[in-house]
Amino acid sequence: MQPKTNQDDGKLIATTYNEEKCREALARFVLLDEAPFKTVEGNGFKYMLSVFEPRFHVPCRTTIARDVLQVYVDEKKKLKDFFVRNQQRVCLTTDTWTSIQNINYMCLTAHFVDNNWKLQKKILNFCPISNHKGDTIGKALEACLKSWGIERVLTVTVDNASSNNDAILYLSKIVNSWNGAIMNGNHMHLRCSAHILNLIVTEGLKDYHESISKIRNVVRYVRGSPARLQKFKSCAEREKISSKKLLCLDVPTRWNSTYLMLESAEKFQKAFEMLEDHDTQYFRDFCLGEDKGAPTSLDWEYARCFIKFLKVFFHATLKFSGSLFVTFNTFLRHLCMVHSQLQNWCDSKDIFLKHMAENMKKKYDKYWGSYQVINPFLFIAVLLDPRHKQRLLRYCFALLWSEDKANEMTSRVINTLNELYYQYKVIYFANVEAIDNMPIANDMPADNDEIDADSLFNSSYMQLVNETDGVDNKTENPGAISYHFWTAKFGCCCRIQTLL
Known part of the structure; x- marks a missing residue:
């Protein structure tokens, strides 16, 4: 030994x-x-x-x-024992699709905070289903939850397919019958924010696919063989293009890959133009004939506008779709940034920019245009963030809608939080004395990102903080509040925080 x-x-x-x-x-x-x-x-x-x-x-x-x-x-048994022993409430995400073999599949993932306050993500099931109907999906979700011993569900995040509405309605009734739903499951349905962003972007780009298609074609040509790529690199060197990025080809159905393709390609505009003189095959394929396929200077200008648009949505999607960090409490912040950018572009004097933004704004208003269509748990998460509380909520509501509605809507969110709080108090803390006033702390702004829209939001929000709370804000560091402090003093709030 x-x-x-x-x-x-x-x-x-x-x-x-x-x-x-x-x-x-x-x-x-x-x-x-x-x-x-x-x-x-x-x-x-x-x-x-x-x-x-x-x-x-x-x-x-x-x-x-x-x-x-x-x-x-063995690992499944350990996880199932954890769910059964702790009566763990979970948030679920699920998706369905059809494979190239024409088989329907469903994936179900659970997200929860464990006893050590660590965010966990576990794939519970990956299985074939007979069809994409709402009842079929709902019954498959029910069977999976039963097999894992999970009875308590807070939210189920799905895309915007109409069948998912029926699936969540079915599942909420089942979870209610298990006494595992919160607020009767009225807020169990959570629309995938990343999917909504995808719909908004697709709406904006659909009228300008020809310019994107031209750039895609020349990128595909250059990447088609080592000899072509070498000629292209020689052209880039002659034009003294210092960019170290490599050309990447997108997947046409995924706009985020289109953003990466355009971002790398637009830096090589002069190299593509020089390639017309140094590659006869390129000249024949893209510059001759009635249907000219080489990108024009106008196409490249369109591409730069696309990049400006897509950058905001690209970074917002990364924030919304993160699975290794909490996203609930940052939703409102990024929603405001997207809204502000769209509004600025709608007011732009650039006709091209204005038209594209107006198309996007219509789709934005459909899913996020009013308070009623957004799950209130996304707003409650802001209240429970010790850095922000009510002030950020009021500020964002005023940006999204109006000053008049900000106070009214903040009160509605607080009432929903109180209802949620007292329901948790009955479930988990029946012997704890009622707390009459929910603690409201001053906030501290989150760290700035490298995104221009984020910096702009931080700057305007900090101006409000300084105007309304210049001295008191210096005395508090909410980031230093310990886990033990919260669990000892606000145990019920902590239960809610682990879910949001």
């Missing part, structure tokens, strides 16, 4: 060879690195393990497949 340092306490512990532990470790290696099962039968792999531990017999691919399945079964 050789001594080994325990990473937890730094003490030396005795270790010995264990065949089962080695088999399990090998199975976890295959899982974590997504290695093919045949890896274990490679001569180089076997030689490496023979040097590491000569006594270990490397299993065949069939055996390692069984070991991987056993690891999954």
Whole structure:
């Protein structure tokens, strides 16, 4: 037995060879690195393990497949025991699609905060379904939750397919019958913000796809062979283009990849123009004939406008779709930035910019144009953020709608929070004395990002903070409030915070 340092306490512990532990470790290696099962039968792999531990017999691919399945079964049991033991309330995200083999699939993911206040993301199920009807999806969700012992659900995030409305309505009735819904499941349905942004952007770009298509075609041509790429690089060097970015081809159905393609390509406009003189095949394909396919100077100007538009939505999508960090409390902030940018572009004197923004604004108003169509839990999360509280809520409401509505809508959000608070108090803290006044703390602004829209929002919000609360704000550092303080003094609020 050789001594080994325990990473937890730094003490030396005795270790010995264990065949089962080695088999399990090998199975976890295959899982974590997504290695093919045949890896274990490679001569180089076997030689490496023979040097590491000569006594270990490397299993065949069939055996390692069984070991991987056993690891999954063991981990699933641990997670299920956690859900059942803690009666954990979760937020769910689900999506359905049809594969190229014409098979319908559904994926269900649970998001929750564990007992150590760490955000967790666990895929609960990945299964085929018979069709995309609402009842079918709802019943599949019900079966999955039953198999995991999950009865308490706060929200289910889905895209804007009409069938999802029926699916969530069905599921909310089921969860209500389990006594696992909050506020009768009235706010269980949460629309995917990233998907809404996708709809807004698609609406704005649909009338200008020809310019994008031209740039896509020349990028595809240059990337088509090493010889073409080398000629293009030579043209870029002659034009003294210093950009280190490489040309990337987009997926036409994914606008975020289109943004990355345009952002890299527009820097090489002069190189593409020079390529017309140095590549006869390029000249024949794109510059001759009635249907000229080479991007014109106007197409490149359009591309730069697209980039300006898409940059705001690209970064907002990254914030909305994050799964390794909390996104609820930042939704309103990024919604305001998107709204302000659209409003500024709608007022622009540039006709092209104005027309594209107006198309986007129509789609924006459909999903985010009024308070009633947005899930109130997204606003409650701002109230529970100790850096902001009511002030940021009022400020954002005034930006989105009007000063007159800001106070009214803030009061409605607070009333919803009070209702949520007292329901949690009954469920979890029946013996705790009622807290008459919800604590409202001064706020501190979040750190600035590199995005211009974010900096603009921070600047205007901080101006409001300085005008309304110059001295008192210096005495408080909400970021220093400890977990133990919150759990000791505001236990019920902490329960809500773990969900939002």
